Amino acid sequence: MAEYKGIKGFNIQTVSSDPANPLVGEVWYNSTSATVKYFGILSDAWATGGSLSTAITKLAGAGTQTAGLAFGGGSFPYLAGTEEYNGSAWTAGGNLTTGRNFLVGFGTQTAGLAAGGVSPPFTTATEEYNGSSWTAGGALPSANYKSAGCGTQTAGLFFGGSETPYTGTLEYDGSAWTAGGAMSQSRRNAVGFGTQTAGTAVSGRNMPPAIIINNTEEYDGSSWTAGGSINTAKAAAAGAGTQTAGLFFGGGYPIVANTESYDGSSWTSTSAMNTARRYLGGAGTQAAGLAFGGTIPGETDATEEYSVGGPATVTVTTD
Amino acid sequence: MTKTYQYCVAENWGKGFIDHNESSRITFVGLPGNVWQVPAHNKHGNLWIAKVAGSVKTLAEAQSIVDAEVNVAQATWDALPDAEKAPAVEGNTRPADITLEE
Numbered sequence: 001m002a003e004y005k006g007i008k009g010f011n012i013q014t015v016s017s018d019p020a021n022p023l024v025g026e027v028w029y030n031s032t033s034a035t036v037k038y039f040g041i042l043s044d045a046w047a048t049g050g051s052l053s054t055a056i057t058k059l060a061g062a063g064t065q066t067a068g069l070a071f072g073g074g075s076f077p078y079l080a081g082t083e084e085y086n087g088s089a090w091t092a093g094g095n096l097t098t099g100r101n102f103l104v105g106f107g108t109q110t111a112g113l114a115a116g117g118v119s120p121p122f123t124t125a126t127e128e129y130n131g132s133s134w135t136a137g138g139a140l141p142s143a144n145y146k147s148a149g150c151g152t153q154t155a156g157l158f159f160g161g162s163e164t165p166y167t168g169t170l171e172y173d174g175s176a177w178t179a180g181g182a183m184s185q186s187r188r189n190a191v192g193f194g195t196q197t198a199g200t201a202v203s204g205r206n207m208p209p210a211i212i213i214n215n216t217e218e219y220d221g222s223s224w225t226a227g228g229s230i231n232t233a234k235a236a237a238a239g240a241g242t243q244t245a246g247l248f249f250g251g252g253y254p255i256v257a258n259t260e261s262y263d264g265s266s267w268t269s270t271s272a273m274n275t276a277r278r279y280l281g282g283a284g285t286q287a288a289g290l291a292f293g294g295t296i297p298g299e300t301d302a303t304e305e306y307s308v309g310g311p312a313t314v315t316v317t318t319d
Numbered sequence: 320m321t322k323t324y325q326y327c328v329a330e331n332w333g334k335g336f337i338d339h340n341e342s343s344r345i346t347f348v349g350l351p352g353n354v355w356q357v358p359a360h361n362k363h364g365n366l367w368i369a370k371v372a373g374s375v376k377t378l379a380e381a382q383s384i385v386d387a388e389v390n391v392a393q394a395t396w397d398a399l400p401d402a403e404k405a406p407a408v409e410g411n412t413r414p415a416d417i418t419l420e421e
Contacts, residue, residue: 045342050333076399088334254415257348274337275349297392297414298351302331307339314340317366 012036024311036316042309046259046273049290049303050089054081057295060105060114061238061281062129065288065305067109069093069129070281073101073293078119082129084109085290085303094133098125104149104158105281106192111153113137113172116144122163126172128153138176148192148201155196157219160187166207169219171196181223185213189235191251191282194243197221200262202248205235212253216262218243228266232258238282238291240306245286247306250294251278259306261286273304322421325359326381327373328352341367350417351388354381382419389414 004027005011014029022028022039029036052070059073068085071093072078080099083090096114103117110131117123122143127134140158147161156172157180166186170177183201190204199219206213212235216227230248237251244264250257250273257276260267273291280294289306293299329336330353337347344363348356355373357364368375376384392414396404 042340043343045339046337047339047342048331048333048336051331253412271342272346274342274347295414296349296351298388298395302349303333309343312340317362 018313022313033315037313038316039311040314042312042314043271044307044309045271046291046304046306048274049087049292049305050085051303052083052090052293052301053092054079054083055299055301056081056293057279057299058101059279059281059293060103060117061283061290061292062105062107062112063109063283063290065284065290068283068290068292069105069107069109069112070292071105071112071114071129072096072099072103072117073279073281074099074299075101078117082134085292090292090303093131094129096127096134097136098123098127100125102145102162104147104192106150106156107153113149113153113156115149115156115158115172116140116147116161118145126177137174138172140170140177141179146188148187148190148204150192150194150199151196157192157194157196157199159183159192159199159201159219160190160204162188162207169224180221181219183217183224184226185215185217187213189251191237191239191248193239193241193246194219198243200227200239200243200246202239202246202262203230203233203235203237203251216267218264227264228262230267231260231269232256234278236278238280238294240282240284240289241286247282247284247286247289249273249282249289249291249306250276250280252276253278255296271306275300275302275304277302322359322378324348324356324420325364325368326376326378326419327355327357327368327371328376328381328384329355329368329371329373332371336371337367350381350385350419351392352384354384356381356419378419378421385417385419389417 066087100117112129154174187204214233246262277294
């Protein structure tokens with residue numbers, strides 16, 4: 001069996017702690033942990049995160065990978081629960097006043113927003129989260145569900161859905177919704193991410209004729225224009241990020257695990273989730289995405305965290 | 320025939336169950352019933368199963384576990400009110416069977 005010295009011409013350096021600024025390809029023996037390590041390049045990947053306290057589907061999400069928010073969802077009953085994520089575990093937050101599924105969620109863990117959904121039947125209710133409890137916000141002009149949205153609690157965007165106007169867009173200012181520019185295409189169960197003035201609508205199903213569509217539309221605060229075409233069109237997926245750095249994952253009929261990233265003009269396939277699911281919640285950024293809950297086909301409590309690859313210290317393992 | 324995948328049952332405990340390093344090295348497929356598919360004859364797959372104390376299953380055993388979970392999901396769907404299964408609520412198709420690969 002070849003030895004490191006025979007290959008490289010010198011022994012592996014023994015150190016008591018990992019080097020502060022290793023070079024890619026550098027190998028060392030950490031005497032404290034009694035492990036051989038190297039500094040390598042990892043690819044983008046999903047890792048498991050802390051599980052939700054309840055397996056749940058058709059929920060909404062907001063926030064970041066280390067300060068996430070999951071709320072609503074379920075079917076019979078329609079759930080009102082909220083859970084907060086700290087990067088490793090979920091804990092209970094305040095309940096929505098109106099339990100519902102297929103709702104839209106965005107914002108942050110301490111300034112979240114929930115709008116629309118099935119309660120049943122369909123609701124106009126908007127609720128705002130302050131980090132501990134939900135209070136009523138301005139109602140949607142008309143009830144809708146399976147819509148998408150993005151933005152913040154004081155500058156939000158709500159678009160598409162299963163009720164007319166299927167192409168409609170609404171803008172929220174922290175107290176009321178007003179009409180924005182219409183999308184060129186109807187879509188429900190689409191994914192939204194970005195901001196009110198730089199929003200993104202991805203894939204989904206148009207209506208009618210209820211065909212899964214693969215296009216992206218981008219909002220500039222007043223009108224939508226065409227963006228790049230996604231590689232795998234699907235509805236009931238989730239997303240995260242911004243108009244120029246987006247992430248789109250899960251969803252589909254049948255259920256898929258694939259993930260695509262967006263640079264503002266084109267989509268690129270990246271590492272798939274470890275568990276395929278649809279009707280999941282999503283949050284975070286392109287570089288640090290968060291997926292939770294969904295249907296696999298039973299309901300799941302699993303959370304996954306997406307991280308971009310790059311240089312990292314890796315511990316060498318052996319059989 | 321040389322098998323491509325191996326299966327185990329392991330409960331996902333959350334953070335650290337599959338870490339970034341493991342996920343970047345091999346492809347995991349999580350399935351109903353806490354069944355996990357990982358590459359066969361693969362050091363990293365074997366190490367991960369050991370780490371999570373996975374109970375290795377044959378293809379038939381794993382298929383049986385997945386089938387049982389899918390059957391529950393299908394029965395749950397069948398019991399939904401017709402309104403929830405109506406064509407207007409698209410995507411609420413009956414959960415499909417999952418066939419595992421060798």
